[in-house]
Amino acid sequence: MVDELLRLYPGINVLVVDDNSIDGTVEAVHELMERYPSVRIMVRDPKDRGLTASLMDGIVNTATEHFIVMDADFQHPPASVGDVMGALSAGHVMVVGTRNNIKALSASRRLASWGANFLARSYLLSHRKSRPSDMMSGFFGGDTAVWRGVIIANRERFEKQGFKVLFDLMKFSPPGTRVAEVRYDFGERSGGESKLDSRVILSLLRQCGCLGKLAAALIGPLSRKPARRSPDQEVAATVRP
Numbered sequence: 001m002v003d004e005l006l007r008l009y010p011g012i013n014v015l016v017v018d019d020n021s022i023d024g025t026v027e028a029v030h031e032l033m034e035r036y037p038s039v040r041i042m043v044r045d046p047k048d049r050g051l052t053a054s055l056m057d058g059i060v061n062t063a064t065e066h067f068i069v070m071d072a073d074f075q076h077p078p079a080s081v082g083d084v085m086g087a088l089s090a091g092h093v094m095v096v097g098t099r100n101n102i103k104a105l106s107a108s109r110r111l112a113s114w115g116a117n118f119l120a121r122s123y124l125l126s127h128r129k130s131r132p133s134d135m136m137s138g139f140f141g142g143d144t145a146v147w148r149g150v151i152i153a154n155r156e157r158f159e160k161q162g163f164k165v166l167f168d169l170m171k172f173s174p175p176g177t178r179v180a181e182v183r184y185d186f187g188e189r190s191g192g193e194s195k196l197d198s199r200v201i202l203s204l205l206r207q208c209g210c211l212g213k214l215a216a217a218l219i220g221p222l223s224r225k226p227a228r229r230s231p232d233q234e235v236a237a238t239v240r241p
Contacts, residue, residue: 002032002039004078009085013038016072017058020046052168053160056151059144068141069165070097076139080184084141092180093146094173096132096166097139099186116204120167123208129170130179139184140166146174162203171207 002014014036016029020043029041042061044054059067066088070076080097087095113136120135147169151158154172162168170177 001072001074001078002029002036005081006036006038008078009081012081013040013064015058015062016041017054018043019049019054020044048160050161052158052162052165055165056155056158056160059142060148060151062144062148065144066141067144067147068139070139075186077184080139080182083182083184084139087180087182088141088143090180092178094130094132094142094169094177094179095140096134096137096179096181097184098132098134098137098181100183101186112201116164116201119201119204119208120164124167124170127171129173130177131170132166132179132181134181135167135170136164137166138164142169146177150174159203159207162207163200164204164207167204167207 002016005012005014016025016039018025018029018041026041026043029039032039033041042058044057055069058069066085068081068084068088070081076097084095084097117135121131121133124131124135150169150172154168157172158165158168170179
């Protein structure tokens, strides 16, 4: 992934955020750092695990005017990074990658995605916030200063153990936030498993205020199953001004 990003966009910086994984990610990135001065890695405290917490730290520690968040498993195509960069350069504060081919997902995953998206967008509508059409997207970019400020001001209100940081960012977005969308073809996962399961739905409920937290507390015991972790790896490509 990193090699492909730097081949397509020689001027970018790449920050890999890792939750102290034991799958060789850290060693692999250190090898990349020897070849590419623009590559960095952030190895986080294992006591503070969580996808949302990882991305919060990644955005706060971004050193460039804009950032782009994407998975490192090629589900988010490197070729689409340029579209996000273009929209950011045009002045949009948030640019969200919207999946073209969600119908290619299994029926159960498609239903779960629709339900989670409906829940998130309904909450944002009720609070008069901008609501991208694909709230489950993990591929998005933004103005670093704006979203760093949002995270710092609302750090304790984020669902740090959650999976959908875009939802929290939009919940606390400044009034009149300009959001653009770019469409992309959702690729096949090269490793790991989808995180869109009952844990994601419960996490989203906890992000939806007091009533959502109550619903999650009531539903949680009924849907609990043994957790299976996949490596916590994200690539945040930080775009130079």
